Each structure stands twice: as C-alpha cells, then as structure tokens.
Amino acid sequence: MQRDSPTRFETQTVAAGEDPSEQAHGDVVSPIHLASTFVHERPDEAGEYTYARTATPTRTTLEKRLATLEGGEHALALSAGMGAVGTALLSVLNPGDHVVAFNYLYGGTRKLLDDVYGPRFGVDVDYVDATSTEAVRDAVTDETALVYVESPTNPLMKLCDLEAIASVADEADATFCVDNTFASPALQRPLEFGADMVLHSTTKYINGHSDTLGGAIVTDDAELADAAIHARKYATGAVPSPFDAYLALRGVKTLAVRMERHCENAAAIAEFLADHSAVESVNYPGLESHPQHELAAEQMADFGGMLSFEIDGGKHEAAEFLAGLDHVNLAVSLGGVESLIAHTPTMTHRYLDQKTRDRMGITESLIRLSVGIEHVDDLIADLDRGLAKIE
Numbered sequence: 001m002q003r004d005s006p007t008r009f010e011t012q013t014v015a016a017g018e019d020p021s022e023q024a025h026g027d028v029v030s031p032i033h034l035a036s037t038f039v040h041e042r043p044d045e046a047g048e049y050t051y052a053r054t055a056t057p058t059r060t061t062l063e064k065r066l067a068t069l070e071g072g073e074h075a076l077a078l079s080a081g082m083g084a085v086g087t088a089l090l091s092v093l094n095p096g097d098h099v100v101a102f103n104y105l106y107g108g109t110r111k112l113l114d115d116v117y118g119p120r121f122g123v124d125v126d127y128v129d130a131t132s133t134e135a136v137r138d139a140v141t142d143e144t145a146l147v148y149v150e151s152p153t154n155p156l157m158k159l160c161d162l163e164a165i166a167s168v169a170d171e172a173d174a175t176f177c178v179d180n181t182f183a184s185p186a187l188q189r190p191l192e193f194g195a196d197m198v199l200h201s202t203t204k205y206i207n208g209h210s211d212t213l214g215g216a217i218v219t220d221d222a223e224l225a226d227a228a229i230h231a232r233k234y235a236t237g238a239v240p241s242p243f244d245a246y247l248a249l250r251g252v253k254t255l256a257v258r259m260e261r262h263c264e265n266a267a268a269i270a271e272f273l274a275d276h277s278a279v280e281s282v283n284y285p286g287l288e289s290h291p292q293h294e295l296a297a298e299q300m301a302d303f304g305g306m307l308s309f310e311i312d313g314g315k316h317e318a319a320e321f322l323a324g325l326d327h328v329n330l331a332v333s334l335g336g337v338e339s340l341i342a343h344t345p346t347m348t349h350r351y352l353d354q355k356t357r358d359r360m361g362i363t364e365s366l367i368r369l370s371v372g373i374e375h376v377d378d379l380i381a382d383l384d385r386g387l388a389k390i391e
C-alpha cells in the first residue's frame with residue numbers, strides 16, 4: 001500500500017518522495033541507480049526513464065523531497081549551486097532584459113551576471129540595497145524580467161522583506177527568484193511569501209555534511225519549471241550524479257534537527273561575541289541589535305546558523321585570531337555539521353577589489369562563522385582562545 005504524503009516538515013525531511021512500497025525489495029532507503037541509459041519496450045515506447053541526463057530514479061526521489069520541503073510543485077536537482085543559478089538565469093533571461101538584484105549576492109552569481117550576462121547578452125543589472133523595498137520598487141522598470149535576492153545575505157546577514165518584494169515583482173510582471181541557501185527550507189519557505197522560484201546550493205545546509213556539491217531549483221510555475229528543465233537538459237547539463245543525489249537525500253533527512261542545533265549554538269555564540277571586549281560588532285539576525293531583527297522574527301522560523309563579526313583591529317589581528325583557533329576549521333563554505341570560519345576579505349570575498357569591499361562594509365577584520373552542531377561550550381572556548389591572542 002502506498003503511503004500518504006507526510007504533512008509535517010520533520011517527517012517530510014525523512015520520508016517525502018521515498019516510499020519502501022515502491023521498491024522491489026522494500027528497501028527503507030532508496031537505492032542508488034547508476035544506469036546512464038534504460039531499455040525501451042519498443043523503439044517508440046520508452047519507459048519512465050530513458051537517459052540519465054534527463055532523469056534518474058535517485059535524482060527524481062531527491063527532487064520530490066526538495067519540492068515538498070520548499071512547498072513547491074516542481075523541483076530540479078542540479079550538479080552544484082552554481083548549476084542551479086546558471087540554469088535558472090538561462091531559463092528566465094533574454095538578451096536586453098533588465099535585472100534588479102540585491103547588492104549583496106553570492107559572488108559566483110554576481111560574476112555570472114557581470115561577466116557573462118552583461119557583456120555577452122546585454123543584460124542590464126541594477127544592484128540595489130534590497131533591505132529597503134522602496135529601493136527595489138524604484139529600480140524596477142517595464143523591462144525588468146527578474147528580481148533576484150538572497151536573505152539573509154553573505155557575509156553581513158542582511159535581510160529583505162520577501163513578501164513585500166514579491167508583490168513589487170508581481171506588479172512588474174517580473175520573475176521573483178530567491179536564493180534560500182542561508183536559511184534553508186527549515187527556517188524560511190520563500191514560495192509561501194510569493195516568490196516564483198527558489199534556489200539552493202544543496203552543498204550547504206540541505207546536504208549538511210560538507211561531502212558533496214549540489215544545487216536545486218523549486219517552483220510552482222509549470223512554465224518556469226519547463227524552461228529550467230529544458231535549460232538543464234540542453235544547455236547546462238548540470239545534473240548531479242546518482243551518488244551525489246543519494247548523499248543529498250541522506251543528508252537532508254536530518255535537516256530539521258541539525259537546524260535546531262545550528263540556531264541554538266549560533267544564538268549563544270552571537271551573545272558571547274557581542275559581550276567580548278575584543279569584538280567590535282556582530283551581525284546575527286537573532287540579536288536585538290540587528291537592524292532587521294523584527295523582520296527576521298516574522299519571516300524566519302529561527303535565526304539561522306550563520307553569523308559574522310568584526311574583531312578589534314585589522315588584517316594582522318584577524319590572522320592572529322584565526323591562528324589561535326584549535327577546533328573551528330579555517331575554510332570557505334558553510335552549512336555543514338562542523339563549524340567553518342573564514343576571513344572574508346581574503347577568502348570568500350577576495351574576488352572583489354578593495355574599494356568595492358570598503359563600500360560594502362567588508363572590512364579587514366570581518367570574520368564569517370558557519371556555526372556547526374558541536375557542543376557550544378567547545379566552540380565558545382575555541383573562539384575565546386583565539387580572541388585572547390589579540391587582547
């Protein structure tokens with residue numbers, strides 16, 4: 001007998017799309033189907049699967065789960081977050097289109113817009129401070145095809161009002177696309193606020209174990225989904241391998257419990273840092289000092305596992321602090337069970353020139369922390385050890 005679809009998020013993370021009664025041997029977890037091609041009944045009669053770039057059973061299972069978790073009708077799994085971004089842009093944009101984007105976008109997305117879509121396809125991008133919905137409204141024109149945001153952003157944890165911006169995009173007949181990587185669907189489901197398309201780097205919280213790359217697109221709009229499927233199949237080919245799809249499927253089973261601990265630890269660490277004399281400022285939406293704390297409380301189920309902070313001093317002090325850490329890993333990326341820390345001007349944001357970084361507020365002492373699920377006392381002790389080096 002087929003199972004009913006689970007309705008609660010925690011159960012969906014474990015079970016959505018994966019039904020043992022559909023498996024030949026009743027497997028509790030879906031098997032990894034490695035075949036690149038599948039036999040036809042007759043030349044003109046293919047089965048459910050024909051060729052693995054188009055679809056594989058393992059990937060389809062992951063897609064069903066991701067669609068369920070974001071509350072959308074259609075999901076595409078991709079080879080990396082950038083595969084999702086590239087496929088999404090290709091499915092929406094035409095030469096000469098206008099784009100309004102949050103001025104704090106993931107670096108790869110910004111590079112794709114600035115280095116490829118701008119010069120090669122005449123796409124005109126206005127980067128605006130989307131913390132102000134008015135700024136978005138002012139930038140939107142009749143030519144605007146796409147409004148593209150992230151919330152919270154990297155690395156300063158700025159938010160934008162998803163519901164308000166959705167209505168601005170809707171009035172302009174523009175596609176509203178939200179990269180939901182930093183929040184994950186456990187904390188925020190942009191389709192519920194009126195977004196047309198949600199993107200993920202599943203490399204981060206969805207997989208959660210820093211051991212595979214992946215991306216996702218989720219939408220309720222059948223036309224957008226078809227365009228993205230077409231772009232993935234015939235232009236980007238950015239499909240995940242069955243093994244990568246399996247890892248994401250396995251990783252996401254614990255998303256709800258992981259996020260609880262990520263948030264709990266991050267809140268405690270944000271408080272600790274805010275009280276520390278060697279720390280100048282802390283960016284965490286859960287702190288009352290965060291300028292958008294109220295919006296965060298309304299829009300997100302909790303405040304997330306990402307934060308950034310400025311230590312007292314400059315590049316030298318930042319290096320001393322980082323060298324003083326014993327447990328927290330110095331590495332880019334985020335969303336894994338292990339804590340990862342990065343010096344933003346020389347690591348995650350080194351592709352920007354100094355002037356742009358200064359304008360954005362990415363100072364020489366800005367540190368980004370992806371708070372893991374270790375014991376919070378161990379994390380705080382480690383950060384304290386590092387900060388002692390600069391006091």
Ligand SMILES: *Cc1c(COP(=O)(O)O)cnc(C)c1O
Binds near residue numbers: 080085108179201215
């Ligand atoms: C990492 C990241 C991406 C790109 O994802 P990859 O899996 O590295 O290709 C896109 N958007 C955001 C917000 C990210 O953090």
